[in-house]
Amino acid sequence: MSLHQISNDAVSLVVDANIGRVTSLIDLRRKREWLIRGVPRPPENQEADFSGMHTYGWDECFPTVGSCAVSEWGDTLRDHGDLWGRSWSIDCSNAHLSMEYAAELYTFRRKIRLDGPRLHLDYELANKHPRPLPWLWSQHCLLNCKAGEVFQWEGLGSEFRDEEGNPTNPDRVHPWGSKRLSKSYASIPGAAVARIRGECGSGSISFHFPPDGPVRHVGLWECYGSWPADAPRHEVAIEPTNLPFGRLDHALRTGNATWLEAESRRQWSLLIELTE
Numbered sequence: 001m002s003l004h005q006i007s008n009d010a011v012s013l014v015v016d017a018n019i020g021r022v023t024s025l026i027d028l029r030r031k032r033e034w035l036i037r038g039v040p041r042p043p044e045n046q047e048a049d050f051s052g053m054h055t056y057g058w059d060e061c062f063p064t065v066g067s068c069a070v071s072e073w074g075d076t077l078r079d080h081g082d083l084w085g086r087s088w089s090i091d092c093s094n095a096h097l098s099m100e101y102a103a104e105l106y107t108f109r110r111k112i113r114l115d116g117p118r119l120h121l122d123y124e125l126a127n128k129h130p131r132p133l134p135w136l137w138s139q140h141c142l143l144n145c146k147a148g149e150v151f152q153w154e155g156l157g158s159e160f161r162d163e164e165g166n167p168t169n170p171d172r173v174h175p176w177g178s179k180r181l182s183k184s185y186a187s188i189p190g191a192a193v194a195r196i197r198g199e200c201g202s203g204s205i206s207f208h209f210p211p212d213g214p215v216r217h218v219g220l221w222e223c224y225g226s227w228p229a230d231a232p233r234h235e236v237a238i239e240p241t242n243l244p245f246g247r248l249d250h251a252l253r254t255g256n257a258t259w260l261e262a263e264s265r266r267q268w269s270l271l272i273e274l275t276e
Helices: 250-252
Strands: 003-007 011-016 021-025 057-063 068-070 073-078 089-092 098-104 106-114 116-127 132-135 138-141 151-155 181-187 193-195 204-209 218-226 234-241 259-260 265-275
Touching: 003 098, 003 106, 011 098, 011 106, 057 106, 057 204, 068 250, 132 250, 193 218, 204 234
Parallel strands: none
Antiparallel strands: 003 011, 011 021, 021 057, 057 138, 068 073, 089 098, 098 106, 106 116, 116 265, 132 259, 138 234, 151 193, 181 218, 193 204, 204 265, 218 234
């Protein structure tokens, strides 16, 4: 069976190990599903394109988000990275799960532990290659938000700007059909919180960043009916990330890439909280 569930009195979370995706995150106290839902799909190949019916749930983007060619990785990296749509190994108990995807050059691990309304997330990246590897990681939770819900930011080191440097000034979720399509980033110098606050008791979701570690930026994806052309979506994603770039080759070109030394490991943690 590929579907695995962990839950407590406050939270229910479902993972499809067949494709490495969290497919449901429910605030049980307010009966709110926080993730965009979709139709289960079989594992995907190297040529798969992340669009249309793929765009649901919670994935991890690594070692890039946008498709690009990076010589250290030996091939063109596919859209939204190597992890989505792959079969992961999983160890699951009542309120804890541990997932692992082992590739030729690396191993990626994700652990999720429920504690009341909180999700404690622990990540580990291991380089199995005899040479350093450049990498970009972005959490990719496509959130089921309502128009008018408010963005709240605490501890940011800069305003949100797109990759061309233009300020985007995100303040609230826009309505369907507003045609806004934006990906922007802000820096995080220390402990920080990124939150979407609901209205009328519908709940809030908060992403808590620790004061140190590699995750020193937050991305914000906003799509209100302008992508993709064949099946427009209304979706928002708060995206913790180590780099303010959509493509790894862009980070390399500007001298801003993060490198993982040969046969070494990197760990980081985050906290997601479902509150009033």
